[in-house]
Amino acid sequence: MKITVQAWRQSSPTSAGEFVSYPVDNVSEDMSFFEMMDKLNNNLIRQGKDPISFDHDCREGICGTCGIMINGRAHGPLKGVTSCQLHMRSFKDGETLVVEPWRANSFPVIRDLVVDRSSFDRVMESGGYVSVNTGGVPDANATPILKNDVDLAFDAAACIGCGACVATCKNSSAMLFVGAKVTQYALLPQGQVERKNRVSNMVAQMDIEGFGNCTNTSACEVECPKEISVENIARLNREFLKASF
Amino acid sequence: MTLNSKIPEGSVSQKWTNHKFGIKLVNPANKRKYDVIVVGTGLAGGAAAATMAELGYNVKAFSYHESPRRAHSIAAQGGINAAKNYPNDGDSIYRLFYDTVKGGDYRARESNVYRLAEVSNHIIDQCVAQGVPFAREYGGLLDNRSFGGAQVSRTFYARGQTGQQLLLGVYSSLVRQMNTGKVEFFPRHDMLDVVKVDGKARGIITRNLVTGEITSHSAHAVILATGGYGNVFYLSTNAMASNVTASWRAHKQGAYFANPCFTQIHPTCIPVSSDQQSKLTLMSESLRNDGRVWVPKKQGDDRNPKDISEDERDYYLERLYPSFGNLVPRDVASRRAKEMCDKGHGVGPTKLAVYLDFEDVMQRNGKDWVSEKYGNLFDMYKQITGENPYETPMKIYPAVHYTMGGLWVDYNLMSTVPGLHILGEANFSDHGANRLGASALMQGLADGYFIIPYTIGDYLARGGLQDINSSHEAFKTAEKNIQTNLEKMMAIKGTKTVDDIHKELGKIMWEYVGMARNKEGLNKALDLIPQLREEFWSNVSIPGGLNEFNPELEKASRLADFLELGELMARDALNREESCGGHFREEYQTSENEAKRNDNDFAYVAAWEFKGANNKPELHKEDLIFDEVGLTTRSYK
Numbered sequence: 001m002k003i004t005v006q007a008w009r010q011s012s013p014t015s016a017g018e019f020v021s022y023p024v025d026n027v028s029e030d031m032s033f034f035e036m037m038d039k040l041n042n043n044l045i046r047q048g049k050d051p052i053s054f055d056h057d058c059r060e061g062i063c064g065t066c067g068i069m070i071n072g073r074a075h076g077p078l079k080g081v082t083s084c085q086l087h088m089r090s091f092k093d094g095e096t097l098v099v100e101p102w103r104a105n106s107f108p109v110i111r112d113l114v115v116d117r118s119s120f121d122r123v124m125e126s127g128g129y130v131s132v133n134t135g136g137v138p139d140a141n142a143t144p145i146l147k148n149d150v151d152l153a154f155d156a157a158a159c160i161g162c163g164a165c166v167a168t169c170k171n172s173s174a175m176l177f178v179g180a181k182v183t184q185y186a187l188l189p190q191g192q193v194e195r196k197n198r199v200s201n202m203v204a205q206m207d208i209e210g211f212g213n214c215t216n217t218s219a220c221e222v223e224c225p226k227e228i229s230v231e232n233i234a235r236l237n238r239e240f241l242k243a244s245f
Numbered sequence: 246m247t248l249n250s251k252i253p254e255g256s257v258s259q260k261w262t263n264h265k266f267g268i269k270l271v272n273p274a275n276k277r278k279y280d281v282i283v284v285g286t287g288l289a290g291g292a293a294a295a296t297m298a299e300l301g302y303n304v305k306a307f308s309y310h311e312s313p314r315r316a317h318s319i320a321a322q323g324g325i326n327a328a329k330n331y332p333n334d335g336d337s338i339y340r341l342f343y344d345t346v347k348g349g350d351y352r353a354r355e356s357n358v359y360r361l362a363e364v365s366n367h368i369i370d371q372c373v374a375q376g377v378p379f380a381r382e383y384g385g386l387l388d389n390r391s392f393g394g395a396q397v398s399r400t401f402y403a404r405g406q407t408g409q410q411l412l413l414g415v416y417s418s419l420v421r422q423m424n425t426g427k428v429e430f431f432p433r434h435d436m437l438d439v440v441k442v443d444g445k446a447r448g449i450i451t452r453n454l455v456t457g458e459i460t461s462h463s464a465h466a467v468i469l470a471t472g473g474y475g476n477v478f479y480l481s482t483n484a485m486a487s488n489v490t491a492s493w494r495a496h497k498q499g500a501y502f503a504n505p506c507f508t509q510i511h512p513t514c515i516p517v518s519s520d521q522q523s524k525l526t527l528m529s530e531s532l533r534n535d536g537r538v539w540v541p542k543k544q545g546d547d548r549n550p551k552d553i554s555e556d557e558r559d560y561y562l563e564r565l566y567p568s569f570g571n572l573v574p575r576d577v578a579s580r581r582a583k584e585m586c587d588k589g590h591g592v593g594p595t596k597l598a599v600y601l602d603f604e605d606v607m608q609r610n611g612k613d614w615v616s617e618k619y620g621n622l623f624d625m626y627k628q629i630t631g632e633n634p635y636e637t638p639m640k641i642y643p644a645v646h647y648t649m650g651g652l653w654v655d656y657n658l659m660s661t662v663p664g665l666h667i668l669g670e671a672n673f674s675d676h677g678a679n680r681l682g683a684s685a686l687m688q689g690l691a692d693g694y695f696i697i698p699y700t701i702g703d704y705l706a707r708g709g710l711q712d713i714n715s716s717h718e719a720f721k722t723a724e725k726n727i728q729t730n731l732e733k734m735m736a737i738k739g740t741k742t743v744d745d746i747h748k749e750l751g752k753i754m755w756e757y758v759g760m761a762r763n764k765e766g767l768n769k770a771l772d773l774i775p776q777l778r779e780e781f782w783s784n785v786s787i788p789g790g791l792n793e794f795n796p797e798l799e800k801a802s803r804l805a806d807f808l809e810l811g812e813l814m815a816r817d818a819l820n821r822e823e824s825c826g827g828h829f830r831e832e833y834q835t836s837e838n839e840a841k842r843n844d845n846d847f848a849y850v851a852a853w854e855f856k857g858a859n860n861k862p863e864l865h866k867e868d869l870i871f872d873e874v875g876l877t878t879r880s881y882k
């Protein structure tokens with residue numbers, strides 16, 4: 001296959017960026033999208049040019065490090081699949097792929113396709129935990145938990161923190177991400193003691209970081225590679241309201 | 246220097262209790278006077294950093310990742326072991342200890358393994374208290390499943406994402422401490438050296454991966470929890486950035502490297518499909534519970550598997566190991582797959598694959614049953630290969646997965662450099678020559694939550710640490726060396742990319758230091774690796790600049806260390822004239838092609854001392870003494 005990659009190039013957080021087109025020949029359909037990018041980068045280095053920076057690590061869809069807009073869609077065209085798990089068989093010979101970084105004020109660009117998502121960490125710092133120290137906790141089976149509750153909590157806990165929801169949302173809202181964490185703890189007995197403070201603090205920090213508010217377009221759910229449901233946003237709103245009284 | 250493993254006195258079950266009572270304590274008010282550096286925030290490092298901050302120490306934590314929610318640990322699928330005996334099937338601390346020593350083919354230290362089994366139950370309690378959503382039964386209690394090398398169900402799991410959920414648990418305790426200011430976290434920081442003052446580890450040098458800035462950080466003690474080095478093979482199931490740099494630089498500062506050749510090759514991975522391949526993907530070991538492994542009896546038979554009849558198939562694991570069948574341990578399954586392919590029975594375009602077939606179980610239990618149990622794995626396989634495993638058998642081949650070797654540590658997890666402690670996959674650890682499934686997560690969390698927070702107190706309380714900070718001369722010299730080295734690398738401007746050279750190293754390692762090794766091949770590797778290293782230092786091409794975000798420079802700096810480590814692995818494999826666990830020397834096998842251990846001459850840990858760039862390393866031996874578990878030959882027939 002022959003592919004053209006039209007990539008966003010930006011050399012530093014403060015410099016202006018631009019799109020630049022690069023041809024890539026001899027792409028096999030068994031290659032992953034990132035292996036195609038590796039090939040392009042190695043070609044660029046051989047030509048004495050700067051390779052395109054992008055973030056990645058596990059290449060298995062679990063670490064949440066990768067995240068690229070491909071042809072205007074977060075993580076590319078497939079449902080429930082991260083950028084690193086896309087394969088070239090999902091594209092056509094001769095196709096042009098427009099690749100861009102996540103775009104959101106709360107995720108400043110570091111270089112090319114790499115962004116700074118530390119705002120997510122600060123939201124988590126504000127309350128995304130159960131306050132227990134190591135040691136001195138009860139036996140793991142001391143508190144039975146309904147299987148159904150754990151399964152729902154797990155669905156929420158499956159979030160990989162990639163930021164696709166924010167990048168997709170026209171308001172750059174982080175409510176799917178925050179809703180997933182609040183839900184996980186709200187459904188488990190371990191999360192009850194700090195339930196109210198947690199949601200208030202996390203929402204406050206979310207606002208400080210400059211994330212927008214949800215206006216219910218549900219684009220985030222469509223693009224979330226872990227198919228986190230917008231029901232988590234509804235629960236976030238309920239939890240927040242309850243905590244306010 | 247002689248190795249002192251500091252194993253406490255007393256019976257194996259009393260050692261840890263006695264030791265905890267005997268060690269010196271730092272009183273609560275004094276803890277805040279101590280600074281501790283933790284490099285690595287995977288399961289081991291993250292757990293250590295959070296727990297020590299809870300105790301009152303000032304912790305500085307570093308990772309080359311952007312956040313402590315990312316680390317290689319997150320990719321673990323299967324589960325974590327503990328001796329809870331919730332299923333009432335006869336498990337106990339002693340049995341977990343016994344299975345781990347045996348599974349490691351008798352090359353681990355008994356006292357450490359016992360302690361690991363002893364604290365395993367606390368880990369599960371801790372994770373549940375943090376809100377980790379482990380799988381549960383309808384009654385609301387925790388569910389367990391079984392894994393290779395054990396006859397009891399002791400594996401706790403969270404769907405196929407156990408590592409993710411455990412790491413997010415660790416991350417939650419860590420962000421809580423970041424919020425209180427007891428942990429200062431440095432994201433996207435690469436540790437490039439350990440700094441010693443008076444012979445003791447007193448800090449590190451880092452490079453800020455965004456700005457390129459080189460900085461010194463001082464502390465009273467340093468902890469490395471920087472993971473394994475499987476990526477020396479280029480292709481492995483490890484995350485792309487996993488590397489040996491932290492361990493290797495510490496090795497050059499005097500930390501001995503133990504059993505570097507002990508590598509685990511996992512039998513069920515998706516085979517290599519092209520030379521553009523960047524990494525290999527694991528298909529969970531649990532698939533071998535229901536899948537049957539086979540190859541065509543006829544060599545070079547490239548018919549569609551559907552057209553190959555039952556009597557033309559060789560279910561070789563069932564044939565060779567009637568009692569364990571497809572469930573033999575990882576090292577055995579891997580070696581046999583290679584042997585079949587070497588003999589010309591391999592399948593697929595590269596002929597380096599065997600079939601893992603689910604047809605029988607689908608006929609027996611139905612497609613829905615299979616999809617309920619393995620659906621996510623089947624989907625992942627399909628996404629990667631484009632083939633549907635419900636219709637045609639999976640093709641699998643072994644791949645590098647885990648490194649049992651690592652920096653040598655004593656019972657307190659301290660290396661041969663005073664004050665430098667090593668946790669998790671980075672130490673030579675508790676797994677001997679072969680790690681059992683679901684035991685790495687257990688070890689990482691045991692080290693981080695329950696061992697180092699005690700043992701580091703003993704070191705600190707002994708005092709004798711000069712009052713210094715990062716403007717000390719030793720830091721300045723180290724910074725300068727790092728800077729010079731990086732400049733030298735950037736100045737080469739050759740014709741090969743970092744990936745080109747890393748791929749070549751991978752080929753050498755896989756061919757001669759891989760699944761089966763022999764004297765001739767290892768000597769060849771000892772020839773080839775230094776040549777390749779020379780080529781790197783004269784012909785690599787690194788684009789961009791030093792003082793900017795430069796992923797190619799990061800990769801080059803890591804490759805430089807892999808090019809030195811590879812040689813030590815070959816040397817260690819050559820020295821170990823026996824076969825044990827994942828280390829198979831072709832010269833040492835039984836008439837039935839099974840590994841032949843030599844307990845008289847090799848029941849020791851091989852700990853290598855760095856002796857300078859162009860000198861041979863020196864071998865030190867820690868003799869292994871087995872008071873509890875009798876040495877026998879593992880048999881899975």
Ligand SMILES: Cc1cc2nc3c(=O)[nH]c(=O)nc-3n(C[C@H](O)[C@H](O)[C@H](O)COP(=O)(O)OP(=O)(O)OC[C@H]3O[C@@H](n4cnc5c(N)ncnc54)[C@H](O)[C@@H]3O)c2cc1C
Nearest residue numbers: 285286287288289318323324436472669670683684685686
């Ligand atoms: C696909 C896969 C599946 C697995 N499944 C299981 C399983 O089911 N059960 C099981 O028990 N085990 C499993 N394992 C093994 C297990 O996941 C690992 O051994 C374990 O997670 C390692 O944890 P760690 O904390 O030691 O290191 P890691 O998680 O590798 O963390 C290393 C940390 O060190 C940092 N670091 C490294 N070098 C530097 C440096 N120079 N400077 C700054 N920071 C640095 C990294 O940024 C990271 O934070 C699996 C492994 C793989 C590959």
Ligand code: SF4
Nearest residue numbers: 159160162163165224
């Ligand atoms: S909710 Fe989905 S899209 Fe958003 S960070 Fe989590 S996994 Fe990514």
Ligand code: FES
Nearest residue numbers: 057059064066084
């Ligand atoms: S690289 Fe880990 S999720 Fe894509």
